Amino acid sequence: MSDHPLDRLGQAAGDAVLARARDLPTPPWQATAQPRRPVIRFSQFAVATAAVAAAVALTVGVPRLSLFTSGSPMMGTPEVGIDDVEDRSADQRVWPYCEQAENAPEGYPRDITQDLCDRERERHPEGFTEEELQQLQREAVEHEARLRAEEEAREAARTAWEPRTAPPDAVHLLGTEPGEQAWYTGEGADDAESWMAYGLAAWDDRLGADADEVCAWLAIEVAAVIDDDEAIVTNDPDAPVQYAYAEAEHQAVSVVLSGILDEPVGDGLSPIVAERCDLLG
């Protein structure tokens, strides 16, 4: 490092912070001490919703609930069981969607869960017992596996979305700096692909009820990005694109966006996306 004043100050600043950070008590790692049922955070809420939604989808009659059941790049693997949602006695009858609607954290698409709750109560006024929910969940897991297999097969047939090549007009969300890459490399690696597959399938349905859910979901994510980073959507062919999209949250969203559109998105949000999903509203 040079003797430039900036380097001297920077070096001192770095040393000071590092020394302070290392002086802080390092909490012992106690992964096993974490509560089995932690407070429902946004992501956990969604995962819990995924499990419950998967369970109830078969009986509520929602045409396709893959938005929830297939997980999403931002939400981790839907491994949370129904009994992770809330303690309940064996014979207590509940309405899982309604529970989720009541517990929906700020910013979650409450209207969606409330709508599902209404449908749930209408179709199942008697509610569900724990045992019934467990059985539904097992069926839902099987159902999900079948859906996923179908969607993977469909995706495989879409050569345009071969993940190992980056189309020159690839769509991706960028930060404030032109050329900046999607950045969420640590999250969602397991589910991005299946979520993208769902996006494609939803578009196949030409914006039926499920696509509305996709749009609402995307709207939340994209709006959040915009609020945070003033993100834009670009098709800058010179922007570095890594199509290992399973590694990147934003890219996964972008792939879904471009996937459901089946076209590149130019400067600003696509008019189609904006129109269909009201992303800019």
Place this chain on the structure above:
Amino acid sequence: VESFERFYSAEHGGVCGLLFTMTGDWQTAEDLTQEAFARAFQRWGRVRRHERPEAWIRTVAVNLARSRFRRQAVERRGHEQLYPSVSTVEPEPLPHDIERFWAEVRSLPRQQALAITLHYLEDRRPAEMAEILGCSSTTARVHLHRARIRLQEKLDLVESKDFA
């Protein structure tokens, strides 16, 4: 688990320091550090096989810092219960010139801020920065160069000929 604990002990301070420089708040830095390591723990089977797990954890940490405004309200409630604060006393503020330096760093475009942070905080080389920033080594070098130029202006430091 042992290997993770070693990793945790070795990297905790650096990650926490990095997050402080990004957030300007030790409490937030500590919370995000815990979250980052929690994610590493969940994926430790894969993370440990990375060529540089320490780069992975920093990338995750940086991402978490960037995301913190997005879900701040909800996340804060979760963090408070999931990871009770271990620091009950806010550390003494850093010397004024040091605080000012990091404040100016935080006002830079974020990739530049991160590049300069990695440079001064941990003496990372461009190739290592590139891995954390998710860009090429050349791009990382450009970010660092621009950051230094802008910082020099902001801090009103005299430019010398050999500065680059």
